[in-house]
Amino acid sequence: MNSSTTTPAGSAVSSAPNLQQQFPSQQQQTPLNVNMEVTDEYMVQEIYPDGTEIYKQPLTMSEDFTRIIQRIDFDKLSTALNDHLDNPQTQSKNLFENDDFEIPEVITNVSSFVNPAQRQPVQFAPNSNASNFESIRSKIMNALTNISVMHDVIKIGKEQDFLVIDRVAKDVTAKQEEKPITVLVAKKKALLQASAIISTAYERLQSEQSQASRNRMDFHSELLAMRQSWRLRKRGSNILGDLSYRSAGSSSQQPGTIEVVRNDNQTPTNPSSLKIIIPKSLEGGNFFAVRTNKDSNFQFSNLFEPLKLHQSNATPSLVEPAWQHKLENIQNMLFNNELFSRLARESVQLKLPIPTIAAGNQIIATLFPGLQLSINFVIQHHPLPTNESVSDPNAVLEHTLHQLLHEIHYRNLHHPLPHPTSATLAINSARYFAGPRAYDKKTLTQLSHNETILEQVIAQGQHSMLRLRTMCLIDSLAIEVQDPLIVPFWNYLNSQTKTSVRIDLYSYGYEGLTGCRTSVMLHIGTRTVKAILRDGRVLNLSFESQELRHLLLNLISQHQIAGVQALAKAMGWKVISMTPLVGVGRQEPISGTASAIVLLSPNGSRILSVKSGPHSGIKVRLSTAPQEFYPNSLVTDQQWEQLNGPFKMVDWQRMAGKTFINKMEFLMACLVAKQ
Structure with missing residues (x-):
């Protein structure tokens, strides 16, 4: 180009x-x-x-x-x-x-x-x-x-x-051909846009300054926010609110009506434009304190006295709480009042071997002999400081009380499917077959019986105390008896009234031998403990801890004999006899009997007799052959000198070894080596 x-x-x-x-x-x-x-x-x-x-x-x-x-x-x-x-x-x-x-x-x-x-x-x-x-x-x-x-x-x-x-x-x-009016319009638009940006920023700063400076809130906007969370209605010129649990199926007759008015005295400490007028009966607060007491620490003279709290010198705050916290506090008070009135009615109607006591704001129920459950309903007319608390409360049972009443309210509104079409929802489905199946009065009473809140709380309290007793017993026994090792395995997936634990007994260093491990499964209920042994036997124990202790000691003595039997098979000794329950000799002072085993050396010149009792402990005796033979007119043959002589006690404390099975291994090895 x-x-x-x-x-x-x-x-x-x-x-x-x-x-x-x-x-x-x-x-x-x-x-x-x-x-x-x-x-x-x-x-x-x-x-x-x-x-x-x-x-x-x-x-x-x-x-x-x-x-x-x-x-x-x-x-x-x-x-x-x-x-x-x-x-x-x-x-x-x-x-x-x-x-x-x-x-x-x-x-x-x-x-x-x-x-x-x-x-x-x-x-x-x-x-x-x-x-x-x-x-x-x-x-x-x-x-x-x-x-x-x-x-x-x-x-x-x-x-x-x-x-x-x-x-x-x-x-x-091109600049010469551009008209002046076009330049003027472009400049005018640019100036208008710049002025709009400046004016918008000024208005934003002014609104933020006015929002920060003013301390009065809008009454209608705050009332709208309250209606989003709470049930309000207008009666005439008054605005009333209902905080009761009637919509949840509650049968409580205590009124929970409040009135919402305009707050004309707004201050920096109380900027809310709403003021809540509540009745005198709903002022202050209340809560439950659940404790377990022993007879030695429980005094019936304090039954009618209010629960003593730890007082502090902290002055209450002058800042009035917001209406949201006020309404929540009032609704919690209504819930606690309904719960306590329900517990009081149930305590009177409940028929137990040891009747419950309901006096004032306190309900006392017997869990076990010498152990009581105390439910205190504390009413405070002024908010407690944050550092005030009740001495030794049971937070789990306190939460259980609220949870059980919530479940009753939920069941009143949510009936399980399928719903009956020609009968009321309150009747149990099993009662429809009462006529065709000819149920008697006792069966009908069992069908119509429902566990009350107090019964469920007492059952959970009994289970928690029985579980705590079992834990303390196993820990103390594991510290007391170090041979064999006691290892419990607690199941963390349990119900409110049932817990299971597996207890394994190990001989340290001989876990690989068959028979050197003994297991027992415990199912802890409300008033009983069911023990399932390794051989399939089932023992029902009461709430007394001493029965479980006797069972574990008995299992320990049987475990030692089973370990000796397994060791004898490994070392070539012959088991002449093994008796888990010895019927002769001195009786054990505690429930259960001793276990015994008799072993014969490989060449038949040594005999070991081992006896293990829950209370008497372990005793080992040895018989040797040949023995000294003195011929007489009855026994003249020399061959009878090969009979074993009398059993002699072995000084078990002087034997080398850390555990019982370890000492038995050394003893059996030495007796074979001397031959």
Whole structure:
């Protein structure tokens, strides 16, 4: 490309090969000089305060056509057309010859990449019928020319072998052609936008300052927030609220009505615009304190006295609590009042071997002989400081009281499916078969009986105390008896009134021997402990800890004998006899009997007798052969000297070894080696 084909505007030359192929008549002519110009710069629409310019996008063909159509006054055209048709004198004339009517002239500025003034027109054959399609042909030629030029420009710009595209210098004359009114409107819009930003920031700062400075809250907005969480209704000119649990199926008759009024004395310490008026009976607070007492620490003289709390010198806060905390406190008071009244009724109706005592705000029930459960209902007329607490409360049983009443409220509204269609929901489904199956009075009484809250709390209290006793017994016995090892495995997945624990007895260092591990499973209930032994026997024990202690000591003595039997099989000794329950000899002072085993050495010259008792402990005796033989008139043969002699006690404390099984191993090995 030479310099003569480059225009001052920095254009590129294209020979338009595609165009010459479409029109073969032009192949003999010289190549066309096509000037490529950049598109006109967009008109500036807005200028932001930071200098960003927003350009006005050019109109599309549909938008440009719409703008042209909008300039035509169709009302004036229709009026002139009607007058022309109504007047017979003007019907012979042309409608557009009227001087009063003119069609607006639309001048369009079509910008293109091709300058038509510098392009030679395409010549067609004289006999062609192109004059009828002049406009269509011109548009198609312009489109083909533009596509050809753009193809050449993209190819040259991509390869960059013959041409380097540089930025076109801005036309200086464009500023002169720009109208002053356009500049004025653009500056005005920019100033308006800057002023809007400043005014918005000022209003925001002013609103934040006023929000921080004012201390009065809106009454209606705060009342709306209260209605979203609490049940309110309007009676006349008063706004009343109901905090009772009647909607949850509660049968309590205690009113929980409050009144909400406007607070005219708002202070910085109390900025709320609402004021709650509550009855005198709902002022202060209340809570439950559940404790277990022994007979030695329990005094019936304090039965009618209120529960003593640890008083502190801390002054109550002068800041009035918010209405949300007030309403929650009042509703908790109503819940506690209903719970205590229900417990008081149940304590009177409940028939136990040792009757319960309900006096004042205290209910006393007997868990075990010498152990009582005390439920205290503490009423405080002023909020307690945070460091005040009841001495030694049982938080689990306190939570259980609230949970049981919640379950009753839930069952009153959510009956299990399927619901009966021809009977009330309160009747038990099993009672429908009372007539066909001829149930007696006792069976009907059992079907209609439901555990009360007090019965469930007493059962859980008995279970917790029995479980605690069992834990203490196992721990103390594991410290007292170190051979064998006592390892309990507690199951953490249990119910409220049942817990299981597996107790394993190990002989340290001999866990691999079969028989050196004894297991027992304990199921702890409310008043009994069920023990399942390894051989399948089931023993039902009472709540007395001494019975479980005797059972474990008995298992320990049997475990030692079973360990000796397993060791004898491993070392080649013969088991002559094994008795888990020895019926002869001195009786053990505690329940249970001793266990014994008799072993014979491999060559028959040594006999070991081992006896293990729960209380007497372990005793080992040894008999040896041959013995000294003295012939007499009855026994004259020398062969009888091979009989074993009398059993002699082994000094067990002087034996080497850490555990009983370890000492027995050393003893049996030494007796075999001496032979």
